[in-house]
Structures are given as structure tokens and as C-alpha cells.
Amino acid sequence: GTPLELKCINTIRALAADMVQKANSGHPGAPMGCAPMAHLLWSAASAGGAGRNHSAACPHWWNRDRFVLSNGHACALQYIMLHLSEYEDCSMDQLKAFRQVGSKTPGHPENFLTKGVEVCTGPLGQGISNAVGMAIAAKHLGANYNTPDFPDIISSKTYVICGDGCLQEGISGEACSLAGHLGLGNLIVLYDDNQITIDGSTEISFTEDVNKRYEAYGWQVITVDDVANGLDDLRAAIEEGKKTTDKPTLIKVRTIIGYGSPNKQGKASAHGAPLGASEVEMVKSRLYGMDPMKSFFIDEDVAEYYKQQMAEGEIARAAWEENFAKYKKANPEKAAELQRRFNLELADGVFDTLPTFVYGKDKADSTRKFSEMCLNAVAPKMPELMGGSADLTDSNYTAIKGAGSFQKGTPEGTLISFGVREHAMSAICNGMFSYGGMRPFCATFLQFAGYAMGAIRLSALAKYGVIYIMTHDSIGLGEDGPTHQPVEMLESLRAMPNINVVRPADLNEMAAAYQIALTCVNTPTVICCSRAGVSALEHSSREMAMKGGYTILPEVGEGAPDLILLSTGSEVGRCVDAAKALSEHSIRTRVVSMPCQEIFLEQSEAYRRSILPGNVPTLSVEAGAEHGWYRWSHAQIGMTRFGMSGPLEQLFVKFGFDAENVASKGKELVEFYKNLGGNVPDLNARPSFDSFKGPAH
Amino acid sequence: GTPLELKCINTIRALAADMVQKANSGHPGAPMGCAPMAHLLWSAASAGGAGRNHSAACPHWWNRDRFVLSNGHACALQYIMLHLSEYEDCSMDQLKAFRQVGSKTPGHPENFLTKGVEVCTGPLGQGISNAVGMAIAAKHLGANYNTPDFPDIISSKTYVICGDGCLQEGISGEACSLAGHLGLGNLIVLYDDNQITIDGSTEISFTEDVNKRYEAYGWQVITVDDVANGLDDLRAAIEEGKKTTDKPTLIKVRTIIGYGSPNKQGKASAHGAPLGASEVEMVKSRLYGMDPMKSFFIDEDVAEYYKQQMAEGEIARAAWEENFAKYKKANPEKAAELQRRFNLELADGVFDTLPTFVYGKDKADSTRKFSEMCLNAVAPKMPELMGGSADLTDSNYTAIKGAGSFQKGTPEGTLISFGVREHAMSAICNGMFSYGGMRPFCATFLQFAGYAMGAIRLSALAKYGVIYIMTHDSIGLGEDGPTHQPVEMLESLRAMPNINVVRPADLNEMAAAYQIALTCVNTPTVICCSRAGVSALEHSSREMAMKGGYTILPEVGEGAPDLILLSTGSEVGRCVDAAKALSEHSIRTRVVSMPCQEIFLEQSEAYRRSILPGNVPTLSVEAGAEHGWYRWSHAQIGMTRFGMSGPLEQLFVKFGFDAENVASKGKELVEFYKNLGGNVPDLNARPSFDSFKGPAH
């Protein structure tokens, strides 16, 4: 590199040391080691950089080249680069407020806080897997919207910096194997090979041949042996990565963690704590004579350098805007559709396509079959619906009639064969959503949401409206037994913020589930489906199910009911049968179907109390853990242990979910409170206070 | 193979087809394809088989060579082999009861149901990762207990059959990378390369070079191109695997799914459904003239063959028993310790070593530091305590003073550097526990339990007393922000059956956590630890904390308290401060610390009501999701959204966990019920009925 380039890189390093020192917490080592990579990724092609197109003025420009910092703990680096490129969210004041309450420079990158940050990273392996999703989205959109005259409407590349941790995580192995299979030539990963992890040298746990593994995945692999003393090899490697369009590229860059710190460089001690004030001073004086007393210092020539680099990106964007205006004239429908997709708007009439179940006419079926019907109903109006299953397509029923397979040679297809890779599947969907213009969906057995929990959580945190179709949602899957039967999973997901867990009882409720999922663009939705057939329900209603909970079988006669059966999914029909039997014996029973607690909680208090008065004996019935149901019901029929292998009807009887047991327990509950003199604890008699003092997430 | 061997293999195939057909559900394809592998794994060395030492008479013989069917859906194969080897749990009646309620032949292998089954498999990738744990355990125990005169007290090998799905899952990549690093030469994996997954050809999602990837991991890789027409290549490969003791071996065996089924072999349709009665008949007639009308048929020569094979295992076991008797005489202490370990008994006085916190004398610290003290206190008496962290040793505080590192050249060490591989870490611990003689522990940040959920669930299901040390257990971790701050995780884990979630408030409660964890040998325990310091607590008690919940600050004066603050972990101290402030204003407040709900629920009703009467206004305070707390409290201070990045004290105030807000909300709660005329809903006024009709898990 030129002397100015080295000065730029050293400025980045010193800023990183300053930020962590001022915050008194954070990770200086990786930013200092990775600074040369960031420098080139933020340098224009004319200056020998990656020539990555992006725009501080328009951070959400559709065709920007994405950057993902997969080792999110190095985020000081990302904030510094955004600052040098004049992104407004990363002002100098924000750099100084690193990791503080309310800043736009939190301890790990958060897309919803900081413009210029594409995804939430920090949990290792997620970012690189998100990037695979971004590369898929770009390739797919390009294939569908570019034309021979306009080959670059969507043609962005995705660049990643990642560390050892990201590559040790299984999720990245899953995602990168798939990326190789799909030949994602628009993906370039820079691997910060610093031979250090938190516990010390990689020699203690990570001695595999990473290059060989990535070659085995079908990637182009390039090694850059020394980036501390020269940028040319890295320049050439990035250039090679850009030229290679039929496979993703991994560039292994040998770096030194905490480069420039006389006492800590190359050591794990540089990783996760401030270097210390005197060490920071030494870094600066050692680094080519920077003034050790100046903090947060950016010399004019450095500032000017990065401003110039950004100019090329802005020129590229302006050219793209002009080009897009022409495209719009030549291809008005495509342009409008693309605009609608990036606005996360739905096509007119999507919800009108959703099917209705007519009681007495239609045949009942499994709710997974109903999910298939809904998916196929909306799909023709939703080209943005792209996804698939983790190798369970014919069990999850996620095939879309007429849709093509997304493969290396057919990037226009919308169905993805994720393989048996649940965690990467979810992270890839996060990346696709983040790219824009996409409503990704993915599927597996509900139990195996546990494999993907790390990424599902990030759908919720990062506000990605990913749609999870999770079938085989209870012991009702039968013979596959307890390894496959979810027990705690519904509750595990319900405990998570910003995620809709919907468990529909029939086709009408399934239509509601899809409407909820498609409406909530910033909240992921988990649609839980039965393997086996459910009962036909007389009073089910899409409109009412959209309220999250409603009376699906009213009590007979006037006045408060004697008993409420509160249920979800495949157990609702059994509760209806039980209620009818009870009502014949003068226990006036209401059945409430509650497909989505989260949505029910958003209704008015008056509505909620009209459905669940709180002081009427209430028995909840769900073939899952009883855990959270204590909130809603006085007594529970649920799973208090793991399931077992056997035909589902036998299991439903064994575990008490048959109508007969429900009726018997309902009667017992009513008598219990009669014996207590009718004193039913009012579950709604609770003060409502929200502990959080400040704006919501 | 000889004609008899081929007859044996075809008998296995026909039995598998019969079992699935009779059960009317299951997976015939993999057993039919893998039958030749199973045949050799169940054949004696003298017959050209693997010479795997195991014993139907003594299925838990310590030094048996383990077998893991990682593609657990192929379990018909395992049950058939156990039947042919005369394991009592797999009688012919049991084969006929495949996948039925109450049988010992469930839909996927369950170690706690069927002797001869080592681990629960079915969730893909788990079995092969468990096997890595078994290989670690064997190597470690051998290094510590074998002597020059007795080199084979513990010297078992672990054999695995796995399929494409297992190798696609990220967990297996993590585990196998570590296995290569550790040079586990006692591990031999047979990969059923049938080029089919559920969704069809592996061409649609899995085209990586598996052999090259495993070579990159440092494994020996051998390819067997055709096992359908000859066994010799596979024999030679297994022999090579046995000979290679410095690295694990992967044998890629080209097979045909559903081999022998004229219409389904080689197709995904052979995978997960019965072949159909007529197809089963065709299989039999096609397979070398078996009688198509005979079901569940084992010809005498076949039965005799496998009986003979077992004889060698029994001879080996008898020789081992004799040898062990000599070893016992020569090394009485080692022998006694080994016996104690395999009996899962604790050394005398282990609990006496646990530290006590003396209020007014000792300095408060973080509970992760207290965990370190407890771990180090018990470790000298517990050589069976083996484990480590997923690259967060100095954050999780899981180093044990004086303990060596378990590495290729130092297998006697007890500390494992798992690398950034949470999911495999948990599965490896499951495998180590399953091996016997081990009490594995592992550690990461509580939030990243989400990465390991698939395997943690199997600790619970398979009844493995694995100890999870999960630090940074709330927003109290501070600046790392919401990607690292658990919110839902405590609740997600509490919803799971058979797992103890313990969140201690101080050192005394931490000692209780360790005592609970060590006592519960068939239940995993998650010990949740704070990053930051907690308050010194005057009335904390290990003995009382062992009850799961207890009064840590009694109310002032006589009669029922006006208010109960119910809390856990780092929030208990804040509740104590709040209670003292409230009591000064005549609100007589009790503080209940509830480190473990699961253990509290095991106490007598009288005890539980004495602590939590149910009709006293109760406010729960936990820096996690409020979800399940509705069961225990009238109002909650908890997390209703994700956290944020910032110094922890600021966050605790922001989210309402400071003593001041707790006191204010407590007062509000008391007034709320005063305004309702003192009518406090009794949360304990619920009938107790258990839905499950039958024996517990």
C-alpha cells in the first residue's frame, strides 16, 4: 500500500483502540488485525480497492454491495468505516458513545439501530450464513428482473469478514456447503486467520485444514500470507474473487490480532478487553509516529481519502438510478413489482386468495395440508415468497405448484432445497429478508426448531418477517416417538419477544395464520401444523382467528358459562366434542380457540375479558408443556413429560387429550371450585404495568 | 461374502421390510441399504467381521465396543441385529411391536428403553457427535486407568453408521473437526452414501466432496464403492480403520437405499414409508428365493450364524472380567474408583468440600466466580468431572486448577477445549455420559444455549446428568447487548421436561446448585450465572436452597405478609433492598428466593404453601421473560422485549430491576388489591391433576 493507505489503516486501528478504551469494554484486537481488509473493502476500484458500491446518502439502495461483519464483536471497525464514509448514524459523537445506552454504536452490530449495518451479528457463524442468503437473493432477483438491455438492475455482490469462531460453528459449515452447491459467485468471504481464539491459540482446538474444507464445498480458495506488510496480495485476491462468478470465494488472510499493540498483539489478551491507556498510547507512537496524546484523531488526508472513495459509490448509485428510470419505462410491470417488493408491500388481493373452510361441505384434513393450500393460494401473487424445507418437503408440504427449483443453473426458481441444515436455513432466510424484496419461508418439524433456535432468535431481534412452517407439532405425530415429538417447543418460542407463534385449528385459522404472517413484516411468524387430520369445526373463522383468540363454541343459554375450555390446534376439535358432552350434563361450556397468544394480547382489554373473563373455571388443553398456560387457565391438560412412540390416537388417549378425559377433567375443575364455595380466583385481576422505561424495541 | 453371509444380509433386509410393513409406518430403505454394514459390525473377527466386542448377557459391560446408529430412523436394523444377537429387549415379539405404545422397539432408538441401544438418535447429526464423546471418554479413561500390565481395562472402540443427513448437519461438522484435532483413533464411522435424501437425489442440495472435507478435518478416509455385491472391500476398510490409532476413520460406503425392492430401491420413496405388502413379497422372492409368504422369518442357519458371532464377544468379556479381577488386586484403588465412577456414585465427602458464604465476613462476587469456586472445590474428589467451555473459559470461569488439558498427546487431561462449537459440545457431553464413568460439564453464555438446544434436549430425554454452566445470564452482562443478552432462555429451558434450571443468588445457593447437579445423575442441570457481582445476602442457605425455593428475607412481625417478592439470581439482592425499604413504610414484605422451580415443585404441598401462600400479593422479579412467572406471581417485573447495549447498572434501572422500582411496583400491587377490597386471587387454588395415565418417563 501507499504511505497514505498505511496511514489510513493505522488511523482505523488507533480509533478502534480509542473506542474500546473509552467504552471501557469491547474488542480491540480484531478491528486492529482486520483494518487492512476493511480499508480495501471501503476503497474504490480506482484506488486499488474492492470498489464496493454503496452509498451513505442512500444506505438502503437496492443494488448496493452488501458488507457483513460476521465476527460482530469487531464492530468498532464497522462503525469507524461507516464514520469515515460519512454515514450519518456513525458520527464522531456516536463513536465516542460506543456500547452506551441509547447510542447507535452498540456492543454488537444491530441492523435496526444503525443505517449501514445490514444484519445483527455477534452470535458467531450467523453473519456468514446471512451473507449466503443475501447472495441467493441477489442472484434470484437478478435472474428474474434483469433483462438483456438492463443486466445490472440487481447485480450486487456480498462481502464478508469473518473469524475463526464463525468457521468453527456448524451453522457456517451448513451454509457454506450449500453456497458451494449453488455456485454463489457473488459471495466473497475474507477470513481473518489470526490463529487466536478467546481461549488461546487455535492449536488447542482448531487445527483442521480450512482451505481444503472450503475447496471440498466447491469454493474458490485463495490464501494471503501477510497483510500486515502489504496490500497487493489481498488486492489481487479480491480481484480474483470478483472475477470468479461460478463459485463463492474464500480468501484466507493471515493477520495478527491487536496488530500494533507492543504487548498484546498476537495474543488472546488483545481480544475482548481494552488494551489499557498506556498501551493505547504505545500503539499510537509505535504506529508510524502518531501522536500518542491525541484520541479519536483523524488527520485531514485520511478523512479526505475515504470521502473520495465514497464518491465512486455515489457515482455508481446515480448511474444506477438513471438506468433504473429507463428500465422502468421499458419494463413498467417488472419495475413496479420490484418496487412493491422492496417496499415490503403486498400485491392487491393477496388475502382474497386464501381459502375458506365450509363446514358440512369441505373435508377436514391435517393442518399441514391446510398450510400447503394457503401457501399455494398466495404464492401466485407473491413472487417474493421464496424458500423451502430442510429436506422434508413432502412432510412439511411446502412444495408450490409450478414453482421452479432455485439451483445453480436455474436461479430464477423460488424453491430452495436447503438440505438437512435447519440452522443455516433459518440464517439464510434472515439474510434473504435483510437483502430486501423477499418474504422468505422455511420449514422443518417443529421439534427441530431447536436446531435453528440461534437463528430464529435473530429473526425476532432483527425484525425479519421470516415465515416458519413447522409441522408435526405435537405427540400427534405418532410413531416417530419422543425424539421427534415437541413438548416444550411452543412454550420456548412463546417466551421469545417479537415472534408470532400461531397454531391453527383448521383451514380458516390457517388462513388467518398466513394473513398474520404476511401482514407482520417486521415480526417472524411460526406456523405450527399437525401431521394428522383435525376435526371439521363449525364456528371457526379467519376473521376471528385474526384476533388471536375467540369463542369457537359459545356456551348454551344466557349468563357466564360454567366452564371454559381453552385450546389450540389439533386439540380444539376434541374440546368442542368435550364441551358438547358436558353441556348435555348441564355444565354450560364455552370453547375458546387461541391460535396466537401474541396477537390476542394486542387486543383491547374489553375484548380479552369478553372471551376469557378470568373468573370462570378455565381448563387449557394443549398437547405441549403446561408452562405458560398457568397465565390463562386455572388447570391444564398438557405434557408434563416427554412423549412416546405409538399410533397417535393411542397417544392422545394415553396423555389425556381425548374428548372423554377433557370432559372429565373439566367437570372435576367445576366441582373443585363448587367445593371451594364458588370462589374462583380471577386470573385477570392483576395490575398491568410494563417495567420498561423507554421506547419499545 | 459367502452364500450364508448373503443369506444373513437378506434376512436382515426382509425383516426390516416386515417390521415397517406391520407397524404401517417407519423407514425400510436405510436398513435394507445398510444391512451389509450391520452384518459385518455384528460379525466376529474370525468370520471376517469387525470383531466388535459386546455382550447380550451384560449389555453394560464397560469395555464393550460401542455402536451408534446415527441415522436413528433406520432403527429397525438395530433392533434386528440386537434380536439376532439375543439381546433380551429385542425379542421377536418386540420386533413385531415395532413403533407401538409400550414396546421396547420405538420409532427411534431410546437408550433408556432398550438395552443394547447406547443413545437416543433420530435427530440427525447427534449420534455421530455422541460417538465423538464416547471415543473421548474411552481414550481418557484408558489413559488414566490402564497400566503397563493391564493395557486393556478400557480400550473400547466406537463404531457409527450414519447417513447423508447426519453429515449435512452442522453439529457433525463441529464434532468431527474436533475429533480430527484430537486424533481419536478409536472412532470408526461408516457413512451410508446412498445418494438419496428425503427430498430426492443428493444432487439437489449436497454435492460437496465429503471425503475431502473429512480429510481436511484430519481423518483417515476410505471409500468402498460397492457393498451390494461383495463384502471384502468393506472388511478391508474396517480392518484399516481398526489399525489406524492416531486418527478417526470415515468409511464412505456406496449403498443403495431400499436394496432389493424392485420398484423403490435407489429412490426417496424407499425412505420413510412401508414398501407395501406386494412389494415386500417381491423383495423376498427377488432376494435369492426367500419364501414371499413367510414374514418375520429367520432360517436356522442364519440364527445359528449370529449366535456364533456373539460367542466371541462373550469370550472376550469373560477374559476381560478375569483380567479385571487381577487388575483389582494389583490396583485396588484405581479399580474401586473406576467402579464408583461407572456406578455413578460420588466419592465420600464431596459435598463437604463445597464452600459457604459467611455474611459480614466474605466479599460478594459474581455468581460465575462462585461457580468457579464450587467447581474447583469438588473437582479434586471428582476425577469423573470432565469438560470445559466453547472457547469462553475465562468468561465462564470453568478452568480447574491443576487439571490438565485433554489433547491428542495428553489424553489423561480432564479439560476439553471444545472450540466455538456449542452444539457439538453438548452432544459430546451426552456421549461421554453415555459411555459411563463420567460426569461431563460444559459451558458457554446462557444465550448460546440456543445454539445447543437440539443436544440439550437429548440430555434431558436420554436422562444424562450433564452439567451446563451458563454464564452471562441476563441483560446484566451489559455492553455486549441484545445479541448476547438472554431474555427467553430461562423460560425456554424451564418448559423442557427433566432438566433442572438453577439460578443461584449467591455462593451458598451456588453450592446448592452444584449439590443438585451432582445428585441428579439422570437429569441434566443448567447452572445460570451472573457476569457481574451480586449482593451479599444475610439469610441465604445451601440447605434451604436445596429445596428449590425458600424465604430468604422473612417479613417483619406476625401474620401473613402484605407482599411477597419472588426472585432468582442477581435480582434477589435488589428485592431484599426493596423489601427493607417497603417494610420501613409498613408494608411487611417477604422475599422468596427460588433458584430452582423444578426442585421446588418436588417439595410437599405444605412446604410450598408455607413459602408461597398464593393469596398474598406476590411480585416476581427476574431479568428474563415473564412468561411462566404468571404461575407463581400476581404481577411480574421481567423482560417484555429484547435488551440493549450499555453498562449493566444503567440497564437494570432502564428495565426496572433496581430496588427502587421493585419497591414502587410492590407498593402498587398491594394497593391494587386493597382497591379490590382485599380480594387477592389465590394462585394455589387449583386442582392438581396429572393428565398422563401411566408410568412416568
Ligand SMILES: [Ca+2]
Ligand atoms: Ca481468531
Ligand SMILES: [Ca+2]
Ligand atoms: Ca441418504
